[in-house]
């Protein structure tokens with residue numbers, strides 16, 4: 001009965017946790033200059049109570065991870081009241097409003113007007129208590145016409161000097177075309193940022209960063225392997241992660257100590 005336990009992939013490569021998961025875990029976020037700029041500008045918009053910031057990015061570019069990073073930053077700070085909507089229900093403006101008021105633990109009202117008044121009273125009370133309310137909406141490309149109008153109305157809630165609620169919209173590139181048609185809302189955005197693909201150097205740093213967060217500091221991917229990942233992924237973070245994950249598995253199956261480029265080529269056929 002004493003079969004030798006196979007060495008796990010994590011043990012084999014000296015890892016404590018899995019380095020290449022596609023979940024948007026902010027502790028794995030490697031901040032390139034564009035991430036630092038986006039985080040800095042969004043945080044400034046919030047801190048200055050300027051009302052609205054928008055983050056665009058193609059599929060898999062890191063929007064959700066960045067939004068969760070912001071959520072963690074504000075949630076851990078008691079001068080902010082933070083609401084995160086990760087998957088807005090596209091049915092109606094009232095539904096969206098109720099998601100927001102539910103998250104703020106406010107009673108439900110029958111009409112949209114009453115519900116808006118309830119929210120405004122809450123925001124005024126938070127403002128007086130010295131708290132800044134932040135609403136983060138991920139997947140904002142799912143929102144529809146009257147919901148954008150609701151968001152515009154929320155940006156109208158203000159004191160004589162500043163906005164009562166700071167809204168961050170993050171969405172895929174079709175959010176850009178939707179917002180182009182909502183000029184009244186778009187013109188209120190103080191910050192508009194786009195996440196672009198990583199460069200080769202950033203791809204290398206991102207891979208090394210994720211490995212170090214997972215517990216491994218010694219080099220694991222050979223230089224040619226990183227170049228292969230970069231070429232195949234075109235610098236798109238989610239593609240980088242998927243390629244690295246399968247390359248690492250292939251390296252383990254072949255009992256290699258480091259990851260060479262030919263397993264990256266191989267794994268890309270598997271993806």
Ligand SMILES: Nc1ncnc2c1ncn2[C@@H]1O[C@H](COP(=O)(O)OP(=O)(O)OP(=O)(O)O)[C@@H](O)[C@H]1O
Pocket residue numbers: 021022023024025028029030031032035057058059060061062063064065066172206210237238241
């Ligand atoms: N700068 C980065 N550093 C480390 N990992 C990253 C970075 N950007 C993205 N990732 C990783 O890439 C994967 C995809 O990121 P994420 O889910 O945030 O993309 P997204 O832009 O929200 O995609 P979608 O448009 O499909 O919702 C996640 O595993 C995330 O951790």
Ligand SMILES: [Mg+2]
Pocket residue numbers: 063064065138139
């Ligand atoms: Mg996302």
